[in-house]
Amino acid sequence: MKRRILGAIVGCCLAFTFLVGCSNTGGKVETASANGEVGQAQSAQSGDSKDMTFVIVPKTVHAWFDQVNIGAKKQADMLSAQTGRKITIDYRAPENADVTEQNSTLEQAAATHPDGICLDPVDYEGSKAVIEEIEARGIPVILFDAPTPEGSNLTSVGNDFAEQATIAADKLAELIGEKGKVAVMQGAPSAPNHAERYKAHLEALKKYPNIEVIDGGIDNDSIETAKTQAAAVLAANPDLAGFLNCDAGGSGIAAAIEEAGKSGTVKFVAMDNLIEILDYVPNTIQATSSTMPQMQGEYAVLMMWQKANGMEIPKKIDTGIGYIDSSNIDEWKKIVSGK
Structure with missing residues (x-):
């Protein structure tokens, strides 16, 4: 705090x-x-x-x-x-x-x-x-x-959007034992805050040589798109260890994780503090790094x-x-x- x-x-x-x-x-x-x-x-x-x-x-x-x-x-x-x-x-x-x-x-x-x-x-x-x-x-x-x-x-x-993303990435690395496959979903790529978070996620994860970063999709600030994109990533990567995202679409990703039966198996550190995101903490979303809207x-x-x-x-x-x-x-x- x-x-x-x-x-x-x-x-x-x-x-x-x-x-x-x-x-x-x-x-x-x-x-x-x-x-x-x-x-x-x-x-x-x-x-x-x-x-x-x-x-x-x-x-x-x-x-x-x-x-x-x-x-x-x-x-x-x-x-x-x-x-x-x-x-x-x-x-x-x-x-x-x-x-x-x-x-x-x-x-x-x-x-x-x-x-x-x-x-x-x-x-x-x-x-x-x-x-x-x-x-x-x-x-x-x-x-x-x-x-x-x-x-x-x-x-x-x-x-500080880079600090926010680094906090999330480091926490996820801790949760998965600093190894495994991690998907990073972008928000709106042209948005400066989303782009800064995405870059910081990738930079932070470089510290962990046993973590493999994969494309987590792009949701363009849409919760429904986030859910669809996450479902596709989960289906294509049954060995996925973790998920990160760059905007407030975490409830969409969490819903996809639940529907895939991967709650707790795929660790997810989200962004922001909307009540629909907090409702997934701590079972499907293990933590969230939040702005103050x-x-x-x-x-x-x-x-x-x-x-x-x-x-x-x-x-x-x-x-x-x-x-x-x-x-x-x-x-x-x-x-x-x-x-």
């Missing part, structure tokens, strides 16, 4: 920036000038300014992004209560994890003249021109669940609010990594279900 403590520390720091603003200089947080951003924040809190709308554009329709939206709305409600301004979240999820479809969604969102747009890019390079055009119109853009693109001035909210939504909206009010904001907000297995699954089910 060390990363959860880190997340709480980050939260305290961000609460401070809510009052005084911050700037990113060499990783240090500095207070804004008394006549600059602070004045703008005080004006915003006075209730005299207009209501605001922030748009959330995920990769696609998915339960993980629904949790991000819940967090975004919680933050919006808190800001509304604190500032006296109505803060609205406009959630726009493309049907498919497709860059053309996402760009169309971005353009439609920009046409409504929102006060900020928060994006989880399917393919940053494929959306770069659209993002730049939106920013040129004076609409702030924040990324979530994605690394900060090299050379950009965009702020990203998320976690609600927290990502919360801080993405806070960053958009600050940027829209003229504050300088950090380049990166790290929401931490949660590790879940048999030792803490009951606690995490309570956290995720809100009970």
Whole structure:
């Protein structure tokens, strides 16, 4: 739970920036000038300014992004209560994890003249021109669940995706005795966070000479596709020892493992903390290395609010990594279900 403590520390720091603003200089947080951003924040809190709308554009329709939206709305409600301004979240999820479809969604969102747009890019390079055009119109853009693109001035909210994948790969290696055949399923290969996790999985597994890595398929952020792909991998590899994946499609892989009668035989370390994933822990999913989707939504909206009010904001907000297995699954089910 060390990363959860880190997340709480980050939260305290961000609460401070809510009052005084911050700037990113060499990783240090500095207070804004008394006549600059602070004045703008005080004006915003006075209730005299207009209501605001922030748009959330995920990769696609998915339960993980629904949790991000819940967090975004919680933050919006808190800001509304604190500032006296109505803060609205406009959630726009493309049907498919497709860059053309996402760009169309971005353009439609920009046409409504929102006060900020928060994006989880399917393919940053494929959306770069659209993002730049939106920013040129004076609409702030924040990324979530994605690394900060090299050379950009965009702020990203998320976690260390390579570290997350390494935690998962090392745990799986331990579970299978550092030997055997391991399948690694990709998410949406063009998505920067999925690509970073996939690369880190492969790099981590290189440390184990008796582990053979095989293609685990591509699910493109679809739980049903993950199930179909995993079923094919299991059928073609009856000696499979373990499974890893790069997105929140673990419930699909777990369902395939159960249907193949391989629960407990094929060890699976998944990604994320959706309740439908946690329901498979610890019998079919032995552990999961999790992002914090609600927290990502919360801080993405806070960053958009600050940027829209003229504050300088950090380049990166790290929401931490949660590790879940048999030792803490009951606690995490309570956290995720809100009970």
